[in-house]
Amino acid sequence: MFELLGVSPPALFGQLLLGLINGAFYALLSLGLAVIFGLMNVINFTHGAQYMMGAFGAWMLLNYLGIPYWGALVLAPILVGITGVLVERLFISRLYHLDHLYGLLLTFGLALVIEGLFRREYGISGLPYSNPLPGGTNLGFMFLPWYRAWVVALSLVVCLATWFIIEKTQLGSYLRAATERPDLVQAFGINVPRMITLTYGFGVGLAALAGVLAAPIYSVNPVMGANLIIVVFAVVVIGGMGSIMGSIVTGFGVGVIEGLTKVFWPEASNTVIFVIMAIVLMVRPQGLFGTPK
Amino acid sequence: MTTSLKSWDMPVFAAFVALGLVAPLFVYPVFLMKVLCFALFACAFNLLVGYVGLLSFGHAMFFGFAAYVAGHLAKIGTVQLPFGFPFVGWVWLTIPLPPLTPELAILAATLVAALLGLIVGLIAIRRQGIYFAMVTLALAQMVFFLCVQAPFTGGEDGIQAIPRRPVFGLLPITNDFVFYYVVLAIFCIGFLIIYRTIHSPFGQVLKAIRENEARAISLGYAVDRFKLIAFVLSASLAGLAGATKAIVFQLASLTDVTWQMSGEVVLMTLVGGLGTVFGPIVGAGIIITMQNYLAGFGEWVLVIQGAIFVVTVLLFRRGIVGELIAFAGRWQSSKPGRQDELAGEGTVRPTTP
Numbered sequence: 121m122f123e124l125l126g127v128s129p130p131a132l133f134g135q136l137l138l139g140l141i142n143g144a145f146y147a148l149l150s151l152g153l154a155v156i157f158g159l160m161n162v163i164n165f166t167h168g169a170q171y172m173m174g175a176f177g178a179w180m181l182l183n184y185l186g187i188p189y190w191g192a193l194v195l196a197p198i199l200v201g202i203t204g205v206l207v208e209r210l211f212i213s214r215l216y217h218l219d220h221l222y223g224l225l226l227t228f229g230l231a232l233v234i235e236g237l238f239r240r241e242y243g244i245s246g247l248p249y250s251n252p253l254p255g256g257t258n259l260g261f262m263f264l265p266w267y268r269a270w271v272v273a274l275s276l277v278v279c280l281a282t283w284f285i286i287e288k289t290q291l292g293s294y295l296r297a298a299t300e301r302p303d304l305v306q307a308f309g310i311n312v313p314r315m316i317t318l319t320y321g322f323g324v325g326l327a328a329l330a331g332v333l334a335a336p337i338y339s340v341n342p343v344m345g346a347n348l349i350i351v352v353f354a355v356v357v358i359g360g361m362g363s364i365m366g367s368i369v370t371g372f373g374v375g376v377i378e379g380l381t382k383v384f385w386p387e388a389s390n391t392v393i394f395v396i397m398a399i400v401l402m403v404r405p406q407g408l409f410g411t412p413k
Numbered sequence: 414m415t416t417s418l419k420s421w422d423m424p425v426f427a428a429f430v431a432l433g434l435v436a437p438l439f440v441y442p443v444f445l446m447k448v449l450c451f452a453l454f455a456c457a458f459n460l461l462v463g464y465v466g467l468l469s470f471g472h473a474m475f476f477g478f479a480a481y482v483a484g485h486l487a488k489i490g491t492v493q494l495p496f497g498f499p500f501v502g503w504v505w506l507t508i509p510l511p512p513l514t515p516e517l518a519i520l521a522a523t524l525v526a527a528l529l530g531l532i533v534g535l536i537a538i539r540r541q542g543i544y545f546a547m548v549t550l551a552l553a554q555m556v557f558f559l560c561v562q563a564p565f566t567g568g569e570d571g572i573q574a575i576p577r578r579p580v581f582g583l584l585p586i587t588n589d590f591v592f593y594y595v596v597l598a599i600f601c602i603g604f605l606i607i608y609r610t611i612h613s614p615f616g617q618v619l620k621a622i623r624e625n626e627a628r629a630i631s632l633g634y635a636v637d638r639f640k641l642i643a644f645v646l647s648a649s650l651a652g653l654a655g656a657t658k659a660i661v662f663q664l665a666s667l668t669d670v671t672w673q674m675s676g677e678v679v680l681m682t683l684v685g686g687l688g689t690v691f692g693p694i695v696g697a698g699i700i701i702t703m704q705n706y707l708a709g710f711g712e713w714v715l716v717i718q719g720a721i722f723v724v725t726v727l728l729f730r731r732g733i734v735g736e737l738i739a740f741a742g743r744w745q746s747s748k749p750g751r752q753d754e755l756a757g758e759g760t761v762r763p764t765t766p
Contacts, residue, residue, distance in 0.1 A: 236715030
């Protein structure tokens with residue numbers, strides 16, 4: 121078998137696929153964060169916990185109600201999205217008139233509460249969730265498991281659909297207008313507070329969808345979101361939250377770079393994203409796709 | 414603190430110190446030392462959030478990394494530094510050192526924390542507000558991973574059995590009572606440095622940056638340099654607290670570098686009162702006491718801490734000391750002839766006009 125830069129192709133492409141999978145999660149999560157931030161100016165620290173709730177939602181639907189993966193894929197994001205709507209109405213909406221840092225502190229506290237409750241109930245060892253698409257195909261240079269291909273494909277479709285809705289439809293134009301001037305949009309007779317609530321619910325739903333997708337790959341675990349969300353924050357800083365397409369491209373790109381680092385310099389794979397973030401901040405503080413203020 | 418209440422700061426501090434001097438007669442000194450270390454940590458954090466308006470969500474990196482450095486220097490001494498470039502190779506530069514005495518180990522660790530603060534600060538102050546919080550959190554996570562992988566930190570075990578050699582060669586700090594007074598002195602030095610900073614002309618410029626950065630720039634202040642100096646100072650004092658804690662507990666572990674620790678210091682300062690002089694001390698006392706009593710409840714501690722975050726932000730975001738000052742202000746201004754302006758005291762940065 122031939123070698124590429126001293127690395128065998130199956131190892132290289134295997135890590136590349138893993139990078140794409142991670143990138144799919146980064147893209148879905150940072151997209152949700154960007155949509156929420158755009159309209160509410162709140163960084164949703166609860167995002168990781170809501171991703172975890174999505175995975176647990178799938179697990180609970182299967183084990184308590186017997187609803188299989190494909191049902192959970194639709195139901196869990198909707199259910200978790202509804203909890204997001206409640207969180208926005210009950211808590212976050214009370215802080216809009218304050219410094220945005222209070223929104224960060226509040227959502228951080230909520231994340232601790234949610235994570236703590238799940239840890240108390242389910243422990244931290246993790247629960248198994250069986251793969252709904254076992255098997256795969258041999259592409260000649262690597263083995264492609266069906267489920268992983270499905271995750272990357274679905275994530276891409278959802279990301280692009282979100283981009284299309286926000287950038288190309290009338291609903292999206294209301295949303296973008298409300299990002300710029302909520303008072304003016306309200307004056308045109310559009311219910312901006314309700315739009316904000318539903319947008320938060322949608323962003324949370326995206327996080328939960330990522331959680332359902334992650335359930336068969338990683339075990340369902342109360343702490344699965346906490347560490348991931350910090351990496352996603354770094355991804356958000358790298359991309360800048362100015363553009364929807366920017367978050368998608370950055371998410372996948374950073375995932376692939378992380379995967380390649382695992383092949384060529386494994387010791388640095390944990391830190392490479394943060395190093396990229398530091399470099400981007402030095403060269404282009406507003407982020408790759410951000411607009412300078 | 415430019416109000417008439419400022420005159421109360423020193424008497425209150427004197428009362429704190431008096432309380433601190435007699436406290437070990439009634440309370441277990443190791444517990445008190447823990448409170449003092451975290452109080453200093455919270456004060457250092459508060460310097461940044463309360464007086465510059467920069468919320469760092471990664472202050473554990475200075476606290477925890479300084480703990481490792483102090484632990485290593487006090488236990489082993491010899492330092493190995495990697496030199497080289499990625500993909501090219503490393504050379505280990507060895508500096509042979511004997512195990513250091515505690516005061517030198519703490520001092521060196523504080524300097525290392527200052528250096529780390531300089532590097533992190535140069536990167537982080539390029540963004541403000543929410544982005545600043547995210548950047549510091551991400552960089553702290555990077556330091557966490559470095560601590561997991563670096564050979565000198567001992568991985569999951571940490572650095573254990575850090576010796577408590579006599580301070581200055583004469584104070585036997587193996588005795589908890591003696592060590593307590595050393596820690597109290599360290600705390601007082603750190604506190605007075607912070608107090609002096611926020612009441613100096615330098616501190617006034619920091620507050621101006623917090624209130625209106627654009628105006629501070631237009632007045633000709635090199636805003637970034639002021640922010641960086643404040644960041645380095647805050648990082649060094651957080652390091653001082655962490656290094657002291659490592660010698661007190663004779664342990665430096667990964668717990669002190671985690672993002673949960675960064676969250677804890679935010680919680681302490683928030684509960685006590687962001688931007689108040691004594692708030693972080695009160696907050697640290699409350700949270701550490703709570704952790705002590707709730708230690709047996711396992712995961713509930715996380716839930717309760719999160720709930721305190723939510724309740725504090727929603728209901729009394731000035732914090733305990735902030736609410737007391739506001740109450741005192743209302744009481745004073747209700748008297749004829751006294752109209753002190755207290756609006757905004759104890760809040761991060763009021764955005765509404």
